[in-house]
Each structure stands twice: as structure tokens, then as C-alpha cells.
Amino acid sequence: xRRLLSAIAIAMTLLAAPAQAxxxxxxxxxxxxxxxxxxxxxxxxxxxxxxxxxxxDCLSSSxxxxxxSTALTRVTASLQARAEAQANAERICATDVRRxxxxxEAGRGRILRxxxxxxxxxxxxCNTAITNAGWR
Amino acid sequence: xxxxxxxxxxxxxxxxxxxxxxxxxxxxNQIVNSLYQTEGTVARLDPIALEREAAVRxxxxxxxxxxxxxxxxxxxxxxxxEINFDRGSAxxxxxxxxxxxxxxxxxxTPYLMGQRLVVVGHxxxxxxxxxxxxxxxxRAASVMNALTTTFNVPPSQMVAIGLGEEQLEDPGNPxxxxxxxxxxxxxxx
Numbered sequence: 001x002r003r004l005l006s007a008i009a010i011a012m013t014l015l016a017a018p019a020q021a022x023x024x025x026x027x028x029x030x031x032x033x034x035x036x037x038x039x040x041x042x043x044x045x046x047x048x049x050x051x052x053x054x055x056x057d058c059l060s061s062s063x064x065x066x067x068x069s070t071a072l073t074r075v076t077a078s079l080q081a082r083a084e085a086q087a088n089a090e091r092i093c094a095t096d097v098r099r100x101x102x103x104x105e106a107g108r109g110r111i112l113r114x115x116x117x118x119x120x121x122x123x124x125x126c127n128t129a130i131t132n133a134g135w136r
Numbered sequence: 137x138x139x140x141x142x143x144x145x146x147x148x149x150x151x152x153x154x155x156x157x158x159x160x161x162x163x164x165n166q167i168v169n170s171l172y173q174t175e176g177t178v179a180r181l182d183p184i185a186l187e188r189e190a191a192v193r194x195x196x197x198x199x200x201x202x203x204x205x206x207x208x209x210x211x212x213x214x215x216x217x218e219i220n221f222d223r224g225s226a227x228x229x230x231x232x233x234x235x236x237x238x239x240x241x242x243x244x245t246p247y248l249m250g251q252r253l254v255v256v257g258h259x260x261x262x263x264x265x266x267x268x269x270x271x272x273x274x275r276a277a278s279v280m281n282a283l284t285t286t287f288n289v290p291p292s293q294m295v296a297i298g299l300g301e302e303q304l305e306d307p308g309n310p311x312x313x314x315x316x317x318x319x320x321x322x323x324x325x
Contacts, residue, residue: 026244026287027164027237034230041230050228050236051281083288086244108325109249116246135246 023082023132029075036071040064085132093126167242170215171322181208183254187297194265205303213322226274240287255280256319257298261310273298
């Protein structure tokens with residue numbers, strides 16, 4: 001019984017892990033900005049473009065509302081964290097790759113797909129890096 | 137018995153998570169599924185040659201395009217999305233930021249990572265053919281620019297072309313809204 005319970009505990013931890021991402025995706029980030037900064041975008045950034053960080057740059061150099069300012073800080077931090085997770089995942093998961101995907105040819109997301117399949121056996125650090133990179 | 141119990145627990149744990157962001161997950165994953173390439177979906181398409189052909193046709197005059205440029209399109213993994221732009225301009229409207237963000241999220245998954253993608257702009261048949269061609273090129277480029285700068289997609293992975301009104305989705309109703317679309321096509325690796 002104790003073994004069953006600990007197996008369940010492990011299963012629950014693993015299943016819960018992807019939901020605890022410390023970062024958000026681009027669509028969610030943009031949604032937060034649209035909701036909290038819609039009026040400010042309309043007022044100050046009517047000609048700013050989505051490309052080249054146009055909206056973010058315009059908002060951060062405009063007299064925006066407190067709600068928008070808080071949202072902008074949060075979204076910027078989260079997107080930076082995601083970019084960092086993407087950049088660092090290869091290093092963090094290097095041992096897992098050698099252990100779990102030794103025969104996988106590198107490139108085009110193949111190793112990542114192998115790690116996703118092997119998630120229950122991968123290290124917590126690697127699983128967290130993959131989650132925070134938005135790769136699940 | 138043990139396996140079934142574990143599975144039941146797994147479902148119970150997974151369900152609330154799935155419900156919490158079902159909307160986002162589903163939609164991003166729908167884009168991934170539509171663009172995911174299998175061996176059965178490989179077809180050849182030269183986007184630049186296709187755009188050149190569209191330009192020749194648009195310059196040939198006449199009010200409306202005569203027929204589709206290529207049937208190769210249908211055999212490739214693709215998705216058509218409604219992205220709204222300012223009138224007569226390539227500026228993406230804020231209401232469509234979410235859609236562009238979703239495309240970015242999909243491209244960043246390991247299932248589309250490193251695939252070569254074509255962003256294709258289309259207009260309806262309202263207005264001149266050459267003007268429509270130019271506008272569709274600018275709009276496709278605008279979507280690609282947003283993806284490759286703000287949304288961190290590697291530029292080497294993408295090319296943008298415009299086909300104006302030369303490849304209508306619904307040739308029977310050339311002015312219908314369904315023709316105004318941005319199409320993403322996966323050319324594979």
C-alpha cells in the first residue's frame with residue numbers, strides 16, 4: 001500500500017509539473033497586454049506596430065495607467081524568462097539527453113521530442129526548463 | 137487493478153489542468169496539428185516562383201482573377217487564419233495580436249521547430265489586382281516581421297509571399313470575407 005501511495009505521489013507530481021510554468025506563452029502575453037493596456041494602446045500607440053517590439057516600446061515610453069504598467073512589467077519579465085529558458089535548456093538537459101536519448105539524431109526538435117516522451121524519467125531541472133521554455 | 141487505479145488518479149489530476157487552459161492549449165495545438173508534416177503530406181512548392189506567377193497574372197489586366205494558380209497548396213500541411221489589418225495598410229489590428237501570438241507559440245513547439253514555413257497573404261477581389269497583390273505582399277511580410285522580431289521565431293525558418301486575389305478561397309464569391317486570409321504553409325525541412 002505504501003508503495004502504491006508513493007507511486008501515486010510521484011505520478012501526481014509529474015502530472016502537475018507542466019502546469020507550474022514560471023513563464024507564459026506569446027498569445028497569453030499579448031492577451032494580458034490587450035486587456036490591461038487596450039485603452040493606453042489606443043490612446044498613445046495607435047500607429048505602433050506589433051513587429052520589432054513596437055507596442056511594448058511605445059507603451060514603456062508613454063504616460064500609461066498603473067494597471068497597464070504593472071501588466072507590461074509582468075509580461076516583459078515572463079517573456080524574458082521564457083527566452084532564457086529556451087537558451088539554457090540544452091545545457092540543463094545535456095545529461096538527460098546522454099542518458100535518455102543517446103541514439104537520437106540532433107536537430108529539428110528531434111531530441112526535444114525524445115525528452116518529452118521520456119519526461120517521467122527525465123530530471124526535474126530538465127523538465128522545468130522544457131516547461132518554462134514553452135515546449136510542452 | 138493497480139494500473140487502473142493509477143490511471144484513474146492520473147485522469148483526476150490531469151483534468152483540472154486541462155480545463156484551466158483548454159482554450160489556449162487547444163488552439164495552439166490545432167495550429168500544430170494542421171501544420172504538422174507527415175510523409176504523406178510532402179509536396180513541392182516554390183513560393184517565390186508562385187509569387188512571380190501571381191504578379192504576371194495580376195499585371196495581365198482584367199477585373200477578376202481567372203482561376204487558382206496552383207493546386208499544390210492543398211496537399212501541404214497548412215492553416216488559414218483571419219488576421220485583421222488597418223484599411224489599405226499592413227498594420228495588424230490589436231484584435232488580431234492574439235492570433236499572431238498563437239502562431240508563434242505553435243512554431244516554438246518541438247513539432248514545428250526547424251520546419252520551413254511560408255506566410256501567404258491573400259485578398260478578396262475587391263479593388264485592382266495589382267494593388268491587391270502589393271497589399272497582400274506587405275501584409276504577409278508584416279505578419280512574418282512580427283513573428284521573427286517580437287515573437288522570436290528564427291527568420292531563416294520563414295518566407296513571406298503575397299498572391300493578391302490570384303488564389304481565391306471561394307472563386308464563386310470573389311468578394312467574400314473568406315478570401316481575405318493569411319495562410320501558413322509548412323514546406324517541411
